[in-house]
Amino acid sequence: xxxxxxxxxxxxxxxxxxxxxxxxxxxxxxxxxxxxxxxxxxxxxxxxxxxxxxxxxxxxxxxxxxxxxxxxxxxxxxxxxxxxxxxxxxxxxxxxxxxxxxxxxxxx
Amino acid sequence: xxxxxxxxxxxxxxxxxxxxxxxxxxxxxxxxxxxxxxxxxxxxxxxxxxxxxxxxxxxxxxxxxxxxxxxxxxxxxxxxxxxxxxxxxxxxxxxxxxxxxxxxxxxxxxxxxxxxxxxxxxxxxxxxxxxxxxxxxxxxxxxxxxxxxxxxxxxxxxxxxxxxxxxxxxxxxxxxxxxxxxxxxxxxxxxxxxxxxxxxxxxxxxxxxxxxxxxxxxxxxxxxxxxxxxxxxxxxxxx
Numbered sequence: 001x002x003x004x005x006x007x008x009x010x011x012x013x014x015x016x017x018x019x020x021x022x023x024x025x026x027x028x029x030x031x032x033x034x035x036x037x038x039x040x041x042x043x044x045x046x047x048x049x050x051x052x053x054x055x056x057x058x059x060x061x062x063x064x065x066x067x068x069x070x071x072x073x074x075x076x077x078x079x080x081x082x083x084x085x086x087x088x089x090x091x092x093x094x095x096x097x098x099x100x101x102x103x104x105x106x107x108x
Numbered sequence: 109x110x111x112x113x114x115x116x117x118x119x120x121x122x123x124x125x126x127x128x129x130x131x132x133x134x135x136x137x138x139x140x141x142x143x144x145x146x147x148x149x150x151x152x153x154x155x156x157x158x159x160x161x162x163x164x165x166x167x168x169x170x171x172x173x174x175x176x177x178x179x180x181x182x183x184x185x186x187x188x189x190x191x192x193x194x195x196x197x198x199x200x201x202x203x204x205x206x207x208x209x210x211x212x213x214x215x216x217x218x219x220x221x222x223x224x225x226x227x228x229x230x231x232x233x234x235x236x237x238x239x240x241x242x243x244x245x246x247x248x249x250x251x252x253x254x255x256x257x258x259x260x261x262x263x264x265x266x267x268x269x270x271x272x273x274x275x276x277x278x279x280x281x282x283x284x285x286x287x288x289x290x291x292x293x294x295x296x297x298x299x300x301x302x303x304x305x306x307x308x309x310x311x312x313x314x315x316x317x318x319x320x321x322x323x324x325x326x327x328x329x330x331x332x333x334x335x336x337x338x339x340x341x342x343x344x345x346x347x
Contacts, residue, residue: 001181003154009184010157013174013191014164020195022221024202029210029217039339040332043303044204045233047331048197049291050307051324052226055315056284064315072281079285083292089132089231092292096285097139101278 071103119244126248129235132289133227133253136282138260140168143279145264147172151179155265162261166225166254168283170194193321200328201229208232208241216243223250225257226283230290237294302338307331 001009033041057073058064066073079096086092141162148158153175165171170191177187202224209217228250236246295304311327319326 001178001184003157005184006153006157006178007160009178009187010161010164010174012184012188013161013170014166016188016192017165017167017170017195017198018222020192020198021202021224022218024199025206025209025217025221025224026214028203028206029212036336039336041204041207043299043332043335044200044328045237046291046294046300046303047307047335048200048204048324048328049230049233049287049294050304050331051311051327052197053284053287053291054308054311054327055324056287058312059315062320064312072284075281076284076288079288080292083289087293089286089289090135092289093132093135093282093285096288097278097281099278100281104278 071107072100075099075103122242122244123248125242126245127252129245130231130249130252132286133231133249134256136227136286137253137257138263139277139279139282141257141260142264142267144168144171144175145261145266146268147264148175148261149265149268151175153178155262158265159258159262162258163254165191166223166257167195167198168226190321196321197226197324197328198224200325201226205229205232208236209246212243220246220250223254225253227286228253230287234290234294299335299338299342303331303335306334 053076057076058066058070060070068074075096078099079092082095083092086095144162145158148161148171149155153161158175161171161174165174173190173194174187177190202221205220205224209220212220231249232246291304295301307327307330310330311323314323314326314330
């Protein structure tokens with residue numbers, strides 16, 4: 001594929017991406033929503049964050065990997081403890097990334 | 109950590125706080141942006157198209173998938189549909205953010221919506237469920253985040269010519285670590301525990317059933333239902 005077609009494809013990807021991001025914040029406020037949607041919205045943050053976290057940790061190359069070869073998955077356990085203790089975004093990320101580097105260094 | 113929370117805080121003060129609270133996200137963006145830039149160049153995209161993708165698409169997973177599909181010569185329509193499927197989760201995130209920005213005028217909600225990402229979603233949901241929404245602060249995190257994402261991609265383009273194995277730097281763990289850092293403090297009740305566990309376990313189950321990118325939507329819906337059921341059930345129990 002030449003770079004011009006690639007660029008046009010990127011623009012179309014961007015349009016789709018922006019549309020999905022925009023539609024709810026632009027259209028939802030000010031509307032009287034059914035009660036069940038209101039209730040669902042309350043649980044949405046924890047629900048989507050937990051699903052995404054597990055996807056990021058346990059899915060490698062589109063396959064579930066729960067074995068010891070998936071170091072990131074096992075590094076997640078101390079990282080969760082670190083998050084619970086420090087409640088700090090910075091320290092949790094720094095600790096997690098350092099741990100993964102250390103584990104990869106030790107096991108490779 | 110104490111949070112300054114007086115309504116008299118200046119515009120500049122909000123810009124500074126906004127930048128400060130975004131710092132951990134910027135760390136993740138820098139790591140992922142560089143990783144994306146490297147992979148994109150190595151997949152054969154031009155430097156300009158690589159940076160353009162970070163500017164226009166601004167969604168890590170879809171960009172990585174897009175680069176691989178472009179490299180394979182997959183037809184553009186299929187690539188756009190794949191982007192739609194992968195990014196469908198933004199409908200959910202944006203819906204959850206909608207109550208936070210409900211009082212903004214429509215054009216500001218539009219600008220805010222353009223900048224929704226996994227990271228800013230997690231940051232804003234985590235922060236503004238504890239503290240009142242501050243407009244300048246929120247827009248600062250969005251704008252700074254987008255600039256750093258594009259700049260890190262450009263850095264990755266430069267690095268991509270020289271470095272090959274980037275996994276050993278732990279860059280790929282930035283995003284999951286950030287999600288853990290934001291999710292864990294949000295879990296404050298038994299209902300939250302049930303929602304979080306259901307979300308994680310059902311994601312694996314839907315994956316095993318053969319769903320790939322839709323698994324996030326399906327798992328989110330299941331976890332929300334579990335949360336509602338748990339609430340109904342605890343309400344009926346005499347405490």
